[in-house]
Amino acid sequence: MKNFSVAKSRRLRSTPYTSRIEKQGVTAYTTYNHMLLPAAFGSLEESYHHLKKNVQIWDVAGERQVEISGQDSAKLVQLMTCRDLSKSKIGRCYYCPIIDDNAGIINDPVVLKLSEDRWWISIADSDVILFAKGLAIGNNFDVEISEPNVDIMAVQGPKSFGLMEKVFGEKIKQLKFFGFDFYDFKGTKHLIARSGWSKQGGYEIYVENTESGLELYDHLFEIGGEFDVKPGCPNLIERIESGLLSYGNDMDMFDNPLECGFDKYVNLETDVNFLGKEKLKKIKSDGIKRKLVGLIIDTNEISLTKSLKVKDDKDNIIGELRSACFSPHFNKVIGIAMINKPFWSLSQSIKIEINSKMCDGKVCDLPFI
């Protein structure tokens, strides 16, 4: 496949880390929230192996924050998500599907509760700020909505704990999964969460003070030699094996959270008020008619740029493959697919045409590993 360069502009925003990652060998970009998001530093497979063994620093500034503050902020945040936040705590992150009145997924952000009346919604790739403003205006809510200057730098991989301890001390290791706190680097406090878009462990540093953040970025590389630190980015192979869903790829506004396996983050039994609640109740009582599942496919090369039809043995279309990659772990292609009932059951055999070749495969659980 021929590759094309990205035409940069003001609209396709650079990040404070862009000049650094370009010196460090970024080889591909994608876009995320109208911002550059690195997609490769050379071979995806080599980065995958490195991420699973060592530590990487990622420019994920494209994970923008929508800040909601003010008297009605908790009401507005709750109105947007089907996850019950009534018992949420300051200093915690919450993975929260945002849905519309039809229960279609608008986004799947991480929500940070900064105080009782100040929240950050750390968004995936869709314009949540417009949705939030519309709801606030329509409901006459007393809130302020903005996109603050926050540029996340992620530190991911099993050696992230050692590297971060070397900078911030022993206490950074006490941070629990999806907790956050403030840690000092040379006199500047940084919000750091134990989170990130890989299942290899790590942290996300929500950089508000750019100057200090860039100094920290450089420092991590200066002292990271013993941990084999490298620049990296969300890795397609690792995230598919781990079953981390990607908004716009694996799901969109035409899918509901129950179809996407977000049952854990859907609370219909409590009395909180959110958009699409009645619709979701009906979907739940009727039962979903399709579901996101994993597929293992008997081939060893794929590069998806659009969804592919999935068929059964009789050539009936039973769903679509939405993301896929070659998995070194399975030595086959694996992918995430929306499959119709009743074909979503484990080990169901499927067929799919990839690079003009019919390939066999089967349905399996998410996550793969």
Ligand code: THG
């Ligand atoms: N970090 C931050 N913001 C983000 C992402 C991130 N915004 C966009 C995108 N990623 C949102 N999507 C996800 C998807 C999965 C997870 C986080 C963000 C995730 N899930 C865990 C899991 O599936 O095991 C845990 C969820 C839970 O149980 O609470 O981490 O990566 N800042």
